[in-house]
Amino acid sequence: MTANPARYVYGPVPSRRLGRSLGVDLVPLKTCSYDCVYCQLGPTSNPTTERREYAPVRDVLSGLHATLASGSAPDYISLAGSGEPTLHSGIGEIIRGIKAMSAVPVAVLTNGSLLWREDVQRDLLQADLVLPSLDAGDEAMFRRVNRPHGGVSFAQVVDGLASFTRQFSGDVWLEVFLLGGLTAEPHEARKIAALVRRIAPTRVQLNTVTRPPADPSARRVGLKALEGLASLFPGDVDVVCEAPWGHAPAGAAPAAIRDDIMAMLARRPCTAADVANGLGVPPNEAIKHLDALVSEGVVGPRVVDGRCYYAAVGGQSAAPPSTEA
Numbered sequence: 001m002t003a004n005p006a007r008y009v010y011g012p013v014p015s016r017r018l019g020r021s022l023g024v025d026l027v028p029l030k031t032c033s034y035d036c037v038y039c040q041l042g043p044t045s046n047p048t049t050e051r052r053e054y055a056p057v058r059d060v061l062s063g064l065h066a067t068l069a070s071g072s073a074p075d076y077i078s079l080a081g082s083g084e085p086t087l088h089s090g091i092g093e094i095i096r097g098i099k100a101m102s103a104v105p106v107a108v109l110t111n112g113s114l115l116w117r118e119d120v121q122r123d124l125l126q127a128d129l130v131l132p133s134l135d136a137g138d139e140a141m142f143r144r145v146n147r148p149h150g151g152v153s154f155a156q157v158v159d160g161l162a163s164f165t166r167q168f169s170g171d172v173w174l175e176v177f178l179l180g181g182l183t184a185e186p187h188e189a190r191k192i193a194a195l196v197r198r199i200a201p202t203r204v205q206l207n208t209v210t211r212p213p214a215d216p217s218a219r220r221v222g223l224k225a226l227e228g229l230a231s232l233f234p235g236d237v238d239v240v241c242e243a244p245w246g247h248a249p250a251g252a253a254p255a256a257i258r259d260d261i262m263a264m265l266a267r268r269p270c271t272a273a274d275v276a277n278g279l280g281v282p283p284n285e286a287i288k289h290l291d292a293l294v295s296e297g298v299v300g301p302r303v304v305d306g307r308c309y310y311a312a313v314g315g316q317s318a319a320p321p322s323t324e325a
């Protein structure tokens with residue numbers, strides 16, 4: 001049976017960092033080399049460092065071609081996913097295919113864990129913009145915040161970030177996701193800043209928790225505190241975090257999607273993954289629609305057993321299950 005190629009492409013969706021971003025979802029939900037405490041997609045269900053063709057390259061490219069032909073004019077085509085996109089062994093071929101069909105710049109959002117590998121470097125050197133992450137200043141904090149797969153070493157990750165950035169002719173915007181009580185402590189942030197100096201990205205982008213995290217102990221850092229921490233980092237530094245969920249001026253969800261989501265949530269609280277499966281869209285797109293409904297005040301998030309459920313505010317939906325939904 002052939003998969004629907006459109007399932008791998010979503011948007012364009014508004015992105016604080018990338019403007020109008022046409023997303024490409026390269027791996028199944030929570031296929032990742034990390035299990036970050038702050039992940040908005042929930043706990044990692046498939047922890048791995050194995051590179052595979054998780055989505056058929058041909059289907060990804062035909063889905064993109066159809067979306068671009070329908071008149072979409074995004075600022076970026078963003079290779080991301082419901083996990084770590086460099087785990088897709090065909091990402092280099094996909095970037096080449098996009099370049100052959102469109103002049104829209106290609107951005108890759110990656111946790112950076114595989115950037116030390118020559119094959120991953122070769123693949124990503126073809127992109128226009130790479131947005132990797134570095135959330136810790138030493139191995140112990142790395143294990144606490146990013147909870148990596150056993151095969152990932154912190155020293156290798158930092159070496160890979162530095163080596164890739166040296167070779168890449170495009171821009172590297174390094175995201176540093178700071179957590180209250182942990183990495184937002186000035187002595188921890190200084191350790192990260194020292195590594196950033198060595199990596200020398202084009203820009204540093206400081207972020208923090210804005211959506212319900214995989215682990216409810218992951219704490220948001222206030223905007224003023226983030227702005228203060230920015231002075232510890234070298235070079236051009238942006239504070240890119242959005243307002244916390246429920247306060248963000250997100251764009252309105254399209255009426256048909258809004259009705260579908262509200263009908264689902266009227267029956268029972270759902271995770272973003274449930275909504276994505278119900279609508280047949282990637283989780284990142286479902287999250288954007290849920291954000292809009294939370295901003296309107298008609299949907300509320302609630303974390304139960306480490307999973308974030310969305311429920312209709314004032315609705316009749318049952319309580320979230322206390323274990324696996």
Ligand code: SF4
Binds near residue numbers: 034040084111
């Ligand atoms: S935040 Fe990104 S890197 Fe971390 S677990 Fe989620 S998908 Fe993986």
